[in-house]
Amino acid sequence: MSVHSPQFIESWRRQLIGTFSNNAAEVPQWELELARGSDVGHFGPDSAVWAVHGSMTPIIAGIRALLLQALHPGAMAGVHDFSDYKEDPLGRLAGTIRWIFTVTYGDTTTARAGSGWVMRLHQKVHGTYLDADGEVQPYSANDPEIARWVHLAFTDAFLSSHQQFGGPIPGGPDAYVAEWAVAGELMGIPDPxxxxxxxxxxxxxxxxxxxxxxxxxxxxxxxxxxxxPASQRLGYRVLFAGAVASLEPRHRELLGLRAPHLGPVPVPMTFPVKLVLGVIRLGLGPQGPSERSARERIARLSAAG
Structure with missing residues (x-):
């Protein structure tokens, strides 16, 4: 089958959508239900959060966030001991996407309920780990300091990835960090x-x-x-290389990774990453179902006065 044939393109598009929806045959019900609710939510169409999360840069940001989160031994111990990311990677990805988009696009009640659901799941995630000094320490996924690192890693990854590979942010970087602090507070993090x-x-x-x-x-x-799927592997390699290149040198060194290079010459990643993200945008469409549902809710509330 030619890569230019309609059948190949449609198959690639179905596989792409499946990667981000845990191979769901239809739009998940939770995304449709974001059209319900009694208020605009914590953010809105003109917010910095919508500008960042509604773009394609969260795809590369997700890779960067996971790399950063892994460096905290308490957070990594919880992932190793309790996560099934190797056996069910699409399910784990779908769960993370659900929380982020629920907080981003849901009304305030839905955002609070979604975050509470995640925190209840985290109640069983606890154990011990060796810290950087080799001392045994207890960990809990809901521990404010471990949860803070996860929030910081997410915020940094989404902001930095958008700064490097996305468009303008309404209000600038400070606006995004200030707005997304709501997500940290919903997860019980003091003073994000x-x-x-x-x-x-x-x-x-x-x-x-x-x-x-x-x-x-x-x-x-x-x-x-x-x-x-084979059709996504080359694009993913580009995005992974871009995520590695975007890391702070101290984090890259701890991970034992090198920025892409040809001999001693660094390879600029901005153009190839933007190209891959543009192709993904063509496959997924200009607007996701979560954002569409949120816009329906906001339009309904506006019409009702």
Whole structure:
């Protein structure tokens, strides 16, 4: 079958949609239900959060966020001990997407309920890990300091990826960090950062706690070559390379990764990443079902006065 044939293109498009929806045959019900609700939500069509999360950059941001999160031994222990990401990677991806889009596009009640559901799942995620000094420490997924690192990694990854590979952000980087602080508060994190400088400061405070480990190397091995359809593997390699290139040098070094290069010459990743994201946009369409549902809700509320 030619790559230019309508059959190939449609098959590629179905596989692409399946990657982000856990191979659901139809739009998941939870996305349709975002059209319900009694208020606009924490954000809105003109927000920095909608500009970032409604673009294609969250795809590469997701890779960067996972790389960053893995460096905290407590967070990584929880993933190793309780996550089924190797056996069900699309299910894990779909669950993360559901939470992010519920908070982004749902009304305030739905956003709060979605976050509460995640926190209840996290109640069973606890155990012990070796910290950067080799000392045994307890961990819990709902521990505010571990949850804070996860929030910081998400915020940093989504912001940095959009700055490098996306378009303008209404209000600038500070607006995005301040708006997405709501997500941290919903997950029980006290005083999440509300500016880019606060984000960098809070992340730097974790430097002494971050380390590599066998768990990190296992996760890296999976992230480098996840079980994707053949039609998506080249594009994913480009996005993974872009995510690695976008990392802070200190984080890249801890992960044992190198920015893409030809000999001693760094390979610029902006154009190839944007090209791949543009192709994905063509496959997924200009607007996702979560955003469509949110716009329906907002239009209904506006019409009702």
């Amino acid at each position: 950062p509300r500016s880019e400088s606060e984000l960098r400061k809070q992340m730097a405070a974790y430097d002494s706690q971050l380390r590599s480990s066998e768990y990190v190397r296992e996760a890296l091995s999976f992230l480098k070559r996840p079980p994707l």
